[in-house]
Amino acid sequence: MRELLRVEGLVTRFYTDEGVVKAVDGSWFALEADEALGVVGESGSGKTVTALSIMRLIENPGRIESGRILFRGEDLLEKPEREMRRIRGKEISMVFQDSLSSLNPTLTIGAQIARVLKYHTRLTRRARWQRAVKLLEAVGIPEPAKRVSHYPHQLSGGMRQRALIAMAISCNPKLLILDEPTTALDVTIEAQIFGLIGELKDEFRMGVFLITHDLSVVASFCQQVIIMYAGKIVEEADVQELYGNPLHPYTLGLLRSIPPLEEEAERLESIPGEVPDLINLPPGCNFSPRCALTDERCWHEEPELAEVSPGHRVACHRVAVPVGVGEIHG
Amino acid sequence: MIVYLLKRLILAIPTLLIASFLIFSLVHIAPGDPIRVMLGQYQDPELIARLREAMGLDLPFHVQYLRWLGKVLQGDLGLSITVKRGASVAGLIAQRFSVTVELATFSLIIALLIAIPTGVISALRQNRLSDHISRIIALAGVSIPNFFLGILLILFVGVYLRQPWGAGGYVPFSRGLGRNLAHMFLPAVALGTAYAAIIMRMMRSAMLDAMSQDFVRTARAMGIAPGDIVRRDIVKNALIPVVTVIGNSIGYLLGGSIVTETVFRLPGVGNLVIMGVFRRDFPVIQAVVLIIVVVRIIINLVVDLTYGFLDPRIRYGGER
Numbered sequence: 001m002r003e004l005l006r007v008e009g010l011v012t013r014f015y016t017d018e019g020v021v022k023a024v025d026g027s028w029f030a031l032e033a034d035e036a037l038g039v040v041g042e043s044g045s046g047k048t049v050t051a052l053s054i055m056r057l058i059e060n061p062g063r064i065e066s067g068r069i070l071f072r073g074e075d076l077l078e079k080p081e082r083e084m085r086r087i088r089g090k091e092i093s094m095v096f097q098d099s100l101s102s103l104n105p106t107l108t109i110g111a112q113i114a115r116v117l118k119y120h121t122r123l124t125r126r127a128r129w130q131r132a133v134k135l136l137e138a139v140g141i142p143e144p145a146k147r148v149s150h151y152p153h154q155l156s157g158g159m160r161q162r163a164l165i166a167m168a169i170s171c172n173p174k175l176l177i178l179d180e181p182t183t184a185l186d187v188t189i190e191a192q193i194f195g196l197i198g199e200l201k202d203e204f205r206m207g208v209f210l211i212t213h214d215l216s217v218v219a220s221f222c223q224q225v226i227i228m229y230a231g232k233i234v235e236e237a238d239v240q241e242l243y244g245n246p247l248h249p250y251t252l253g254l255l256r257s258i259p260p261l262e263e264e265a266e267r268l269e270s271i272p273g274e275v276p277d278l279i280n281l282p283p284g285c286n287f288s289p290r291c292a293l294t295d296e297r298c299w300h301e302e303p304e305l306a307e308v309s310p311g312h313r314v315a316c317h318r319v320a321v322p323v324g325v326g327e328i329h330g
Numbered sequence: 331m332i333v334y335l336l337k338r339l340i341l342a343i344p345t346l347l348i349a350s351f352l353i354f355s356l357v358h359i360a361p362g363d364p365i366r367v368m369l370g371q372y373q374d375p376e377l378i379a380r381l382r383e384a385m386g387l388d389l390p391f392h393v394q395y396l397r398w399l400g401k402v403l404q405g406d407l408g409l410s411i412t413v414k415r416g417a418s419v420a421g422l423i424a425q426r427f428s429v430t431v432e433l434a435t436f437s438l439i440i441a442l443l444i445a446i447p448t449g450v451i452s453a454l455r456q457n458r459l460s461d462h463i464s465r466i467i468a469l470a471g472v473s474i475p476n477f478f479l480g481i482l483l484i485l486f487v488g489v490y491l492r493q494p495w496g497a498g499g500y501v502p503f504s505r506g507l508g509r510n511l512a513h514m515f516l517p518a519v520a521l522g523t524a525y526a527a528i529i530m531r532m533m534r535s536a537m538l539d540a541m542s543q544d545f546v547r548t549a550r551a552m553g554i555a556p557g558d559i560v561r562r563d564i565v566k567n568a569l570i571p572v573v574t575v576i577g578n579s580i581g582y583l584l585g586g587s588i589v590t591e592t593v594f595r596l597p598g599v600g601n602l603v604i605m606g607v608f609r610r611d612f613p614v615i616q617a618v619v620l621i622i623v624v625v626r627i628i629i630n631l632v633v634d635l636t637y638g639f640l641d642p643r644i645r646y647g648g649e650r
């Protein structure tokens with residue numbers, strides 16, 4: 001397998017009037033070509049900001065402070081904006097959460113897809129439109145020739161999300177970023193959409209960066225998982241390892257909060273406490289105020305992300321010490 | 331679309347009836363009497379009574395209203411009592427209508443030409459110097475009453491610079507389009523400035539709103555060129571609320587034209603209604619106000635149609 005994306009020491013901050021928001025605070029991870037990486041964490045943990053940083057779409061008052069984003073070996077942070085525009089939509093694409101607000105209400109679906117093709121291909125006007133119809137067909141929209149000239153509000157939520165996916169894959173990107181692509185949809189449609197994304201991933205041989213707060217989705221779709229908490233990666237492992245041998249107390253909390261039945265709504269709220277304010281982070285471990293296993297060290301010293309077994313990294317004082325591992329599982 | 335239009339037109343009927351009743355009542359409740367104005371210093375009670383009877387002013391209120399309404403429905407707006415005794419009101423209005431329409435249209439064009447580009451630039455350069463400057467000018471523009479701006483313009487261009495076209499007065503089309511427009515320029519600026527300021531602020535905030543929308547981020551994530559995003563994602567969506575504001579505040583142009591026509595001595599409808607009010611010419615006031623209401627209803631309809639043109643969510647509602 002070839003490495004597609006490597007993020008090294010990414011720090012992204014927002015300089016707001018209230019203070020500096022440490023939205024992403026030193027992220028390291030990598031993604032293989034045609035691998036699916038799941039990024040899980042409660043809302044506000046920095047998942048979207050990580051994705052937008054990769055695409056260099058962080059806007060004022062935000063800034064990427066340091067780090068490297070190596071896409072196929074080249075650092076995107078070094079690229080001029082012009083070059084980034086060529087990469088966005090063509091090499092790296094992103095599907096956003098809310099399909100209604102993510103599509104321009106005044107342009108037809110076809111016009112929006114054809115516009116992407118205009119910037120990244122040499123197709124003629126007519127060929128772009130025909131390709132838009134083909135793409136809608138490929139993502140399973142019935143009557144694509146008719147739907148292509150519909151406006152976003154004329155489609156159902158599931159159809160809109162498919163159209164958004166069609167737009168994102170229109171130029172065969174190598175990396176597809178999905179930011180909670182199914183939160184607005186019901187469970188049946190969610191399953192259909194992930195089925196579709198899985199097929200497209202194999203067909204187009206894409207790497208997928210899937211943001212979600214739903215660990216059960218990750219289990220069925222991804223090979224590798226990152227758990228984020230308050231701007232930091234707290235645990236990373238492949239799916240089997242993460243589910244079979246979860247180590248970080250936060251990961252354990254997330255896994256416990258998956259309801260046994262297929263229920264909707266906020267599944268993660270069962271971890272007591274709240275995500276800390278990213279402007280005034282607690283000293284020591286960010287998770288310590290909510291953690292049941294804290295000791296003196298957790299309150300003063302930030303834990304480093306350390307490898308506990310090959311490919312399994314975790315940032316926790318109580319785990320890094322071998323005795324601690326025993327305690328958690330004891 | 332045609333069904334929609336018809337529906338709107340039918341809905342306009344009760345609006346017009348209510349408006350006509352209000353106009354008629356207000357004019358008759360307000361103090362002052364056209365006969366007394368007409369007679370000037372010869373206030374002979376017997377003569378007053380005879381004239382009142384002759385003009386039907388002695389009849390009960392509702393009878394007067396129904397008579398007037400009946401005539402209006404037949405297209406007869408009555409005769410002027412004091413402004414130009416015996417002249418048909420419809421004729422008086424017709425003579426002056428083109429002046430007011432020209433003034434309002436010219437002001438609207440000036441306002442849009444100033445407001446839309448500055449609103450766009452201001453928003454794109456938010457919180458930078460050009461944004462601050464245009465916002466300060468806009469604030470001044472809204473704050474200065476248009477009659478005052480009109481007087482300043484006359485003083486500067488007409489009196490100080492001694493430009494013939496800057497001193498007010500009207501030149502009809504027949505005496506040359508250039509001269510006609512030149513004389514209309516300052517009134518249009520005086521009337522259009524505040525309007526431009528209102529539209530500019532609205533455009534700026536609608537732009538900022540559109541810029542923060544998710545679909546703009548989607549377009550950026552797809553590698554669309556910034557100019558294309560400004561045009562097709564930001565401006566196009568920002569115009570939707572702005573068109574409504576333009577339409578809804580067109581009443582301001584009509585109201586403002588009354589004052590502006592007076593300051594610049596333009597023989598428009600606004601000028602006519604002012605004379606009507608001073609001389610208690612009931613038929614004139616009633617007719618002009620009624621026509622203003624009709625014009626507003628028509629403008630609202632046009633605005634709604636434009637809105638549908640800009641916003642497909644209205645054009646193709648609900649269909650799934």
Ligand SMILES: Nc1ncnc2c1ncn2[C@@H]1O[C@H](COP(=O)(O)OP(=O)(O)O)[C@@H](O)[C@H]1O
Pocket residue numbers: 014016021022023041042043044045046047048049050060061062278
């Ligand atoms: N434009 C912005 N301005 C200020 N703060 C921001 C901005 N975008 C995101 N943040 C902050 O960054 C943090 C991480 O946000 P995000 O990445 O959206 O979380 P999530 O994990 O839910 O996707 C949040 O605390 C959020 O308030």
Ligand SMILES: [Mg+2]
Pocket residue numbers: 044047048049179
């Ligand atoms: Mg998010």
